Amino acid sequence: MSHPHPELGAPPALPKDALRVIPLGGLGEVGRNMMVLEHRGKILVIDCGVLFPEEHQPGVDVILPDFTYLKDRLDDIVGVVLTHGHEDHIGGVPYLLKLRNNIPLIGSRLTLAMITAKLKEHRIKPTTIEVVEGDHRDLGPFGCEFIAVNHSIPDGLAVAVRTTAGLLLHTGDFKMDQFPLDKRLTDLPAFARLGAEGVDLFCTDSTNAEVPGFTTAEKDLAPAIETVFRTAPGRVIVSSFASHVHRIQQVLDSAHRNKRKVAFVGRSMVRNMDIARQLGYLDVPRGLVVDVKELAKLPDRKVTLVCTGSQGEPMAALSRMASGDHQIRIGDNDTVLMASSLIPGNETSISRVINGLTRRGADVVHKGNAKVHVSGHASAGELVYCYNLVKPRNVMPVHGEWRHLQANADLAIATGLDPEHVPVVDDGVVVDLQDGQVRVVGKVRAGYVYVSAGNVGGVTEESLRDRVTLSQEGIVTVLALIDIDTGKLVEPPEFLTRGLGADDSLFDDAIPSIEKALAAAASDGVGDPIDLEKRIGRAVTQWAGRKHRRNPLVIPVVVEA
Amino acid sequence: MSHPHPELGAPPALPKDALRVIPLGGLGEVGRNMMVLEHRGKILVIDCGVLFPEEHQPGVDVILPDFTYLKDRLDDIVGVVLTHGHEDHIGGVPYLLKLRNNIPLIGSRLTLAMITAKLKEHRIKPTTIEVVEGDHRDLGPFGCEFIAVNHSIPDGLAVAVRTTAGLLLHTGDFKMDQFPLDKRLTDLPAFARLGAEGVDLFCTDSTNAEVPGFTTAEKDLAPAIETVFRTAPGRVIVSSFASHVHRIQQVLDSAHRNKRKVAFVGRSMVRNMDIARQLGYLDVPRGLVVDVKELAKLPDRKVTLVCTGSQGEPMAALSRMASGDHQIRIGDNDTVLMASSLIPGNETSISRVINGLTRRGADVVHKGNAKVHVSGHASAGELVYCYNLVKPRNVMPVHGEWRHLQANADLAIATGLDPEHVPVVDDGVVVDLQDGQVRVVGKVRAGYVYVSAGNVGGVTEESLRDRVTLSQEGIVTVLALIDIDTGKLVEPPEFLTRGLGADDSLFDDAIPSIEKALAAAASDGVGDPIDLEKRIGRAVTQWAGRKHRRNPLVIPVVVEA
Known part of the structure; x- marks a missing residue:
């Protein structure tokens, strides 16, 4: 079975x-x-x-x-x-x-x-x-x-x-x-x-x-977390899932023992820790957690920031710190503790965050170099x-x-x-x-x-396929003014490309193929704009494949003159 | 420094x-x-x-x-x-x-x-x-x-x-x-x-x-590779880098000891192994390596295929076997040995290959569950x-x-x-x-x-950014027939979308914004088609952001009637 x-x-x-x-x-x-x-x-x-x-x-x-x-x-x-x-x-x-x-x-x-x-x-x-x-x-x-x-x-x-x-x-x-x-x-x-x-x-x-x-016990992470808090020369910035109450409890305990204050950063982190604290799942010593603004007044050695972004999500606090796009500026003296898993599929973005933080001078502690996650x-x-x-x-x-x-x-x-x-x-x-x-x-x-x-439900498998083609091949819009009587081009068609990595003028070379397709349509007695658009689309697609081994999305637009 | x-x-x-x-x-x-x-x-x-x-x-x-x-x-x-x-x-x-x-x-x-x-x-x-x-x-x-x-x-x-x-x-x-x-x-x-x-x-x-x-010695992989060859009930399909001559040597040695024949699959694998053999870097016992067609005549227990695709590259042999898109059909009796590394960034595609092979019934041996790579x-x-x-x-x-x-x-x-x-x-x-x-x-x-x-060099950072926008947001072409004298729309503009996951008709709602932009242009004395296109583009972009929090690429096309 x-x-x-x-x-x-x-x-x-x-x-x-x-x-x-x-x-x-x-x-x-x-x-x-x-x-x-x-x-x-x-x-x-x-x-x-x-x-x-x-x-x-x-x-x-x-x-x-x-x-x-x-x-x-x-x-x-x-x-x-x-x-x-x-x-x-x-x-x-x-x-x-x-x-x-x-x-x-x-x-x-x-x-x-x-x-x-x-x-x-x-x-x-x-x-x-x-x-x-x-x-x-x-x-x-x-x-x-x-x-x-x-x-x-x-x-x-x-x-x-x-x-x-x-x-x-x-x-x-x-x-x-x-x-x-x-x-x-x-x-x-x-x-x-x-x-x-x-x-x-x-x-x-x-x-x-x-x-x-x-699976290793959660409490076996305590020594590695404690080492970070004991030895960090400046601020400690911790990232974790916003729902991992026990991991954050361990972080709070270590911060407390090492006489640091803590602020939560990121909407979901603040919200969840509020819930966990109110319901008694998180034990927060009085005065330990303060506002980010309060924290800014303290010397670096007294500072802990607990934030979201452990999976390299581009909009989360940690990613923005790594790319220098956050009000918290990472520098030489900072230690970042990524106390979280690496969800399959996120490897590249997490690595980008680690590189960004390291490049800004931070010492980054993560599951790859310390026992900080189970x-x-x-x-x-x-x-x-x-x-x-x-x-x-x-x-x-x-x-x-x-x-x-x-x-x-x-x-x-x-x-x-x-x-x-x-x-x-x-x-x-x-x-x-x-x-x-x-x-x-x-x-x-x-x-x-x-x-x-x-x-x-708005996005379908088909539109996702279109999106992937768009991203790999780009798109070209072909604007053709056509004489309604003769079925011929009134002037050379206009080509508007995006994401193609080529000059629009490249497509001028496709005009003979379009003219040929229109001539064939005329001799077949085809004059309906929708049919002409289909033929133009096919002609340009075939030309791009034949001449350039490319397969952009082609949007033909026929305007009758 | x-x-x-x-x-x-x-x-x-x-x-x-x-x-x-x-x-x-x-x-x-x-x-x-x-x-x-x-x-x-x-x-x-x-x-x-x-x-x-x-x-x-x-x-x-x-x-x-x-x-x-x-x-x-x-x-x-x-x-x-x-x-x-x-x-x-x-x-x-x-x-x-x-x-x-x-x-x-x-x-x-x-x-x-x-x-x-x-x-x-x-x-x-x-x-x-x-x-x-x-x-x-x-x-x-x-x-x-x-x-x-x-x-x-x-x-x-x-x-x-x-x-x-x-x-x-x-x-x-x-x-x-x-x-x-x-x-x-x-x-x-x-x-x-x-x-x-x-x-x-x-x-x-x-x-x-x-x-x-x-780093562990290459030869320490021999026991795990040998176990696969000794215990596999049917065919053994090995993927590896096409240049990893020593790894493939170990595979050939195990195949030979276990009285199997071997065929190479994939252009780069065939080419490189030819070079390595001719220059004496690969030691191939006489009669061990045969053509894929020869191999098809042998019972499964005598068969070894060595192929490319260890990194989940979509066009390589192993990926195509995993998706059922290769002449070699994977089934219940097959053992796949991925004797290769996992290059960072390829995790998702490699996992897709492992899932595809497992789903077709194959037993997949990889560095995650056996010592088959250093x-x-x-x-x-x-x-x-x-x-x-x-x-x-x-x-x-x-x-x-x-x-x-x-x-x-x-x-x-x-x-x-x-x-x-x-x-x-x-x-x-x-x-x-x-x-x-x-x-x-x-x-x-x-x-x-x-x-x-x-x-x-054809693809630039800019066109890559366009491609990413195209893939995340889609594109809409706006075709506007405009009266050259009044600067007004002759008929409702046509909207052609791709990758948007929404009906083209959604954009009909943007027409008032376009009309407003055109009226403003007329009162500013602007009538040049290129300027009108810019204004239409801006109007549609703003409308999409305001009404739908979307940011598609907008390609405005003005045709003078």
């Missing part, structure tokens, strides 16, 4: 005693996690996140799951369980709530605080159900139980879903740090108890399934423990590119599961659980929905 | 007893390595490579050093020393020889064979001087001595250059593998001897200066040995991004050099060596020269 199913059609009607599972995002990519559960006519959604675009998706802000499958069934949705507060799990919620704004959101205190703040920017006031680990909630035919898990943001929850078709356990994003800063361990006794009850389908986080061994996801060793502890009937790897899903499946199989019980599937593939066995039964729409300049 | 020098101007005249060093490429980037040495009116060039473009440089084939500084002094060039046969050291030679085709090329046997094959494609027959380690050659006022170095391609050379201004030692790319397959060690005794003589300026490879410790560059530990062995007066880090150059400088300083003797400089910065001291004295042009569709 480890292959894509291009041949699949629409799924059959769902039998009454079956549970249907449809990943609408997150399987085949790192991001836009969203799983739809269906049972007895009702729908429960687990997470609704966004995916961040790659460089071949220019001008795209974020990528959403395709909600088409849900559009006619919005009233059947009994709720959206949010496992934790990361963008790739909650970022799509505002767009889903625009379809029906009273869908209940179920999550922990911090998770709900984060989604509520985000929804406020979209002017949506959500219906929320706050839960804590150990809670049970019936949502329609889905009996949900929430289980504490440890991750790179506090207050993460796994969810067990009991139905008459069986018990599903979904880890969300998790790892098994045995010494978490908040002492809130991933609740393995609960996993074991559910295993004893019988887990029919275990959906597990695949992100780090390729990584051997065990992952938030369970490594292979932890996953194997889980499988042996839970002894599930079926395992469905979630959260990851195909290579991660396959590696996770291989781990489950290594613990003794039969490959038939470990479906490796793509977004949109419909998996039914019935009588303790999973079956792939169909496929629904699950493509990318692009948000560009705030506009949902 | 560790900062960029934006304030620098043109360098002064070179004193007779000084040696001038100008890096035209490779300092601040990984690629297009090129160093110009000047002394007593003559010029010696060390390497002339290309840089491969990043995703923000769409449609660019390769990036060259800027040869402007050399253009008026072509006849002063006494030769180009090529340290080894990699593209980032020889790829720019054809473009330099187009300026003067009889510049002598100096290099080892394999290096010259590779550049000669490349020049043949450009229809250039070079003047070559073949040298071997230990050779001395006087090139004008430059007394050159060649020293064996070990790297990820055979036959690499460092070069010592004696002048009346002092002795320069340039490592080229190198590492210090103590058990190289060809038994050709980096000649540390020669380094020591030169050190005793007195090295005034030591230019060293910075690529791996951030990597602690020592770097070709000296790590920090090796560089430190070099500094302590050579005891140079001055060190100038070469080959690397700023972070690598700075890390390398820090290593030299850690061995006792004064920072004043370790210039960290950018491409184009002019460094003079006189009386045993280096001084930064000026700056020359050293920007990127883009080759796009074979056309040198």
Whole structure:
């Protein structure tokens, strides 16, 4: 069961005693996690996140799951369980709530605080159900139980879903740090108890399934962070995810011990740290955190700035400091601590930031040269423990590119599961659980929905292809004044090029091809401007390919004289 | 001396007893390595490579050093020393020889064979001087001595250059593998001897200066490669750089031991392996290598394919196999061995290849999950040995991004050099060596020269910016028929958009802005079409920003009716 199913059609009607599972995002990519559960006519959604675009998706802000499958069934949705507060799990919620704004959101205190703040920017006031680990909630035919898990943001929850078709356990994003800063361990006794009850389908986080061994404990970063604060000759500038409360706690603790003050820089950093502090997830010694303006009055040795931009996002504070485009000017005496991961796909932009900072004289400490980051996801060793502890009937790897899903499946199989019980599937593939066995039964729409300049769905795969052609080949507009009677050019056509890296006059050489095309049109009796535009477009495209091995977008415009 | 020098101007005249060093490429980037040495009116060039473009440089084939500084002094060039046969050291030679085709090329046997094959494609027959380690050659006022170095391609050379201004030692790319397959060690005794003589300026490879410790020996990959060949149930498909003769030797040896046949796939792989075999650098057991068609007749367990595409290059064999666009169809029984590095910037495309292959059922072995690659560059530990062995007066880090150059400088300083003797400089910065001291004295042009569709210099920074805007924002052509007398629109303007992700009709809403701009023009007495186009362009741009927060390229076209 480890292959894509291009041949699949629409799924059959769902039998009454079956549970249907449809990943609408997150399987085949790192991001836009969203799983739809269906049972007895009702729908429960687990997470609704966004995916961040790659460089071949220019001008795209974020990528959403395709909600088409849900559009006619919005009233059947009994709720959206949010496992934790990361963008790739909650970022799509505002767009889903625009379809029906009273869908209940179920999550922990911090998770709900984060989604509520985000929804406020979209002017949506959500219906929320706050839960804590150990809670049970019936949502329609889905009996949900929430289980504490440890991750790179506090207050993460796994969810067990009991139905008459069986018990599903979904880890969300998790790892098994045995010494978490908040002492809130991933609740393995609960996993074991559910295993004893019988887990029919275990959906597990695949992100780090390729990584051997065990993920290092968060607290093991303390020595490297402390060294930075103890030895930095001037300011310390820390970048981190704006949601990594525990990492920032460690930074605050080190700053405090070394008699420095701290200011937060960047909108999302300020907002999230406010939330975390107000709700008691972040412990801030009195007087430690001050305003940036206050900080400017202190000597450099007393200064810590905590800012966004750990992934090299061009508009974030750290990137702008690296390119000299921020009010905070980086110099010889500064130490920059990038206390964050390197998300695949961001390597080039992160390296650009490190080069920019180094060039300005800063000493840059990052995961490549010091132990200042650990992952938030369970490594292979932890996953194997889980499988042996839970002894599930079926395992469905979630959260990851195909290579991660396959590696996770291989781990489950290594613990003794039969490959038939470990479906490796793509977004949109419909998996039914019935009588303790999973079956792939169909496929629904699950493509990318692009948000560009705030506009949902406006950018299509076709316009992205156009954009890539535009960027690689440029564009030429051909303006042709044509005599309506003779079908001939009244004057030489005008060529307007962009991004071509060539003089417009280069195209004058294409005029004979255009004249030939027009003559052929006249002898074919073709005179309609739209048809003439097509012929001119073809003539110029062929000429560019033949003469210059180029393939610019050609926009022919015929004006009748 | 560790900062960029934006304030620098043109360098002064070179004193007779000084040696001038100008890096035209490779300092601040990984690629297009090129160093110009000047002394007593003559010029010696060390390497002339290309840089491969990043995703923000769409449609660019390769990036060259800027040869402007050399253009008026072509006849002063006494030769180009090529340290080894990699593209980032020889790829720019054809473009330099187009300026003067009889510049002598100096290099080892394999290096010259590779550049000669490349020049043949450009229809250039070079003047070559073949040298071997230990050779001395006087090139004008430059007394050159060649020293064996070990790297990820055979036959690499460092070069010592004696002048009346002092002795320069340039490592080229190198590492210090103590058990190289060809038994050709980096000649540390020669380094020591030169050190005793007195090295005034030591230019060293910075690529791996951030990597602690020592680079693993090539031969230590043998167990992992052998395991693949011993245990693969079907075909083994190996990807590697087409120039990594020793890696491919290990693959051939394992294939032979396990009674498999081998075919080479991909033009550069076939060409280079032919050269390496003919010159005796690759030892191929009789009957081992066969044609791809021969191979197709054998059972899968007897098959090895060695192909290009280890960096995820979209047109290379492996990428096309991963996307199902190659005559070799990947399936369940295949094992793919990516026996190659991951060049920074290629992470996303390599991951796309791994996902594609995994999805088709292949088992993919790569440096992330097995010990199947070692770097070709000296790590920090090796560089430190070099500094302590050579005891140079001055060190100038070469080959690397700023972070690598700075890390390398820090290593030299850690061995006792004064920072004043370790210039960290950018491409184009002019460094003079006189009386045993280096001084930064000026700056020359050293920007990127883009080759796009074979056309040198046609693509400029401006057209690349246009391309990026085109890809992120799209383009709209506005066709306005205007009454020459009234300056008013004869009919509603036509809007033609590409890559915008929006209906063309969206722009109808911009017509009032255009009418307003035209009315203002009429009342200002402006009627020239070019001026009207400017005003229309501005009106549409402002409208798009105000109403839609978009910034497409706008091409206004005014036709007089």
